[in-house]
Structure formats: C-alpha cells, structure tokens
Amino acid sequence: MRGAHRSDQPAHTHVVVAVKDLSRAKTRLAESLSASDRTDLVVAMLRDTLSVLVGARDTADPARITDVTVVTPDPVVASIAAECGVGHLPDPARRVIGESGLNAALTDAERALGTAGGAIDVVALQADLPALRTAELLDALGQARRGGRSIVVDHTGTGTSALFACGPSTRLDPRFGTDSARAHIASGARVLDGAWPGLRQDVDTLDDLFAAARLGLGPATRAVFDRLGCTPGVRQLR
Incomplete structure (x- = not known):
C-alpha cells in the first residue's frame, strides 16, 4: 500500500538539515545582535542540534536514526558538520539557501542522497533547535514511521520544525516558507501530536531564544547566551 511502512525490516532514517549562508x-535578530554575534548564535544552535542528532544516531535504541547530512553552500557550516561527525552535501544547485530556495535545496538533496522513494525514511529538520532532546525526536519519529508524509508544527502554530517522509514511494515534497504548516497539511501531510517543546522551539527572535532558554539550552548555545548577557526584556544585548 502506498505510504504504508515496511514492517519486515528495521527502518533506516536519514535526517537532512539545510543551513543557509551564515552571512x-x-x-530578524539584527536589531539586537551584531552580525558576528548572530553568526556565533547560529553556529552554536547548529552544533547543539547536530549533537542531539548524533546522539539519536549513536544510541542503542532500535528507533535510532542512521544518517545525518547537512546541506549548505557555506564552507564554515560544512566544516562544522565534519567536526560533529555528520555528512555534508553542497547545495546541489549551488544556490544560496534562503526561504525561497530551501524547498528546492531539500528536494535536490533528497535526490542526491538517493533517498527519494526508496527504502529509507527521510527527515527534514530545522537547524535552530537549541532545546531539542533526543527522546523528543525519536518519539516523533516513531509516530512518523506509521507511514506517509507528516510534520511537527512549530511553537508559533504556523511553521514546520520537522518534515517526515516515511515508507515506500514517499517523498518529502517540502513546502517551507510562510505558513508552511498549513501548506504541508494542504498537500497531504498529517500533523504529529506530542509533548515535544524542544522540537517545536525554533529560534527566529529574542523571545524565541528566551523561550528556548526556559526549556534548557544545549551547551554551545548556553555559552553564547551567557556571554551575551541575555536578559528577558532587553532588546539591545551588546
């Protein structure tokens, strides 16, 4: 049955994280953080997100993921991926990854990695999830493996923090952008329901960062957060 998950073999799951040029x-944080501080924050959140993915890959849990790849045009991001022990794929079309190019980049990456429509489940995950926990990701993945396309809606209720394509002949068909949750649902993706605050808490604003801090930041993001002297309600940090 199309979209049904295979039950006769363990699932192989490839997580793809797309990251735009650091510059x-x-x-949206430009009014509060300098360019260098924004870069430091982005890099820290990426490191913490990848650390969780590596943990979900290297765990003995049978629900674990099997591969992680960062797709990016930025050589610094590529080097961070290597340091974290995950794969790197240059943006296949050599475009700058932004909101308008993210969907094409993910689709090209899915094709380049040989996962599209094959015996491998694919997850497109945001790179700015500094409060993510391994258990949250694996729990959501367990729901997603029931088959087909599915999403985790972000903390705003309008965005998508994770997109899953599970089962034979299922492709990501990403619809990231404004109101991406609604776009994904309209295209047939089902909504996954679970208590996964860290998985939903992506960071685009200072308020988002403070919310993530209340959940508990990963060590890299916490170090930047403390260095900047972040205090809720303070718009200018430096």
Whole structure:
C-alpha cells in the first residue's frame, strides 16, 4: 500500500538539515545582535542540534536514526558538520539557501542522497533547535514511521520544525516558507501530536531564544547566551 511502512525490516532514517549562508542567517535578530554575534548564535544552535542528532544516531535504541547530512553552500557550516561527525552535501544547485530556495535545496538533496522513494525514511529538520532532546525526536519519529508524509508544527502554530517522509514511494515534497504548516497539511501531510517543546522551539527572535532558554539550552548555545548577557526584556544585548 502506498505510504504504508515496511514492517519486515528495521527502518533506516536519514535526517537532512539545510543551513543557509551564515552571512544571511537570522536577520530578524539584527536589531539586537551584531552580525558576528548572530553568526556565533547560529553556529552554536547548529552544533547543539547536530549533537542531539548524533546522539539519536549513536544510541542503542532500535528507533535510532542512521544518517545525518547537512546541506549548505557555506564552507564554515560544512566544516562544522565534519567536526560533529555528520555528512555534508553542497547545495546541489549551488544556490544560496534562503526561504525561497530551501524547498528546492531539500528536494535536490533528497535526490542526491538517493533517498527519494526508496527504502529509507527521510527527515527534514530545522537547524535552530537549541532545546531539542533526543527522546523528543525519536518519539516523533516513531509516530512518523506509521507511514506517509507528516510534520511537527512549530511553537508559533504556523511553521514546520520537522518534515517526515516515511515508507515506500514517499517523498518529502517540502513546502517551507510562510505558513508552511498549513501548506504541508494542504498537500497531504498529517500533523504529529506530542509533548515535544524542544522540537517545536525554533529560534527566529529574542523571545524565541528566551523561550528556548526556559526549556534548557544545549551547551554551545548556553555559552553564547551567557556571554551575551541575555536578559528577558532587553532588546539591545551588546
């Protein structure tokens, strides 16, 4: 049955994380953080997100993921991926990854990695999840493996923090952008329901960062957070 998950073999799951050029990252924080501080924050959140993914890959849990790949045009991000022990794929079309190019980049990466429509489940995960926990990701993945396309809606209720394509002949068909949750649902993705605050808490604004801090930041993001002297309600940090 199309979209049904295979039950006769363990699931192989490839997580893809797309990261834009660092010079273009988190522009909504420009009023509060300098360009260098924004870069430090983006890099820290990426490191913490990848650390969780590596933990979900290297765990003895049978629900574990099997591969992680970062797709990016940025050589610094590529080097961070290597340091973290995950794969790297240059943006296949050599475009700058932004909101308009993210969907094409993910689709090209899915094709380049040989996962599209095959015996491998694919997850497109946001790179700015500094409060993510391994257990949250594996629990959501367990629900997603029931088959087909599915999403985890972000903390705003309008965005998508994770997109899953599980089962034979299932592709990501990403619809990231404004109101991506609604776009994914309209295209047939089902919504996964679970208590996964860290998985839902992506960071685009200072308020998002403070919310993530209340959940508990990963060590890299916590170090940047403390260095900047972040205090809720303070817009200018430096």
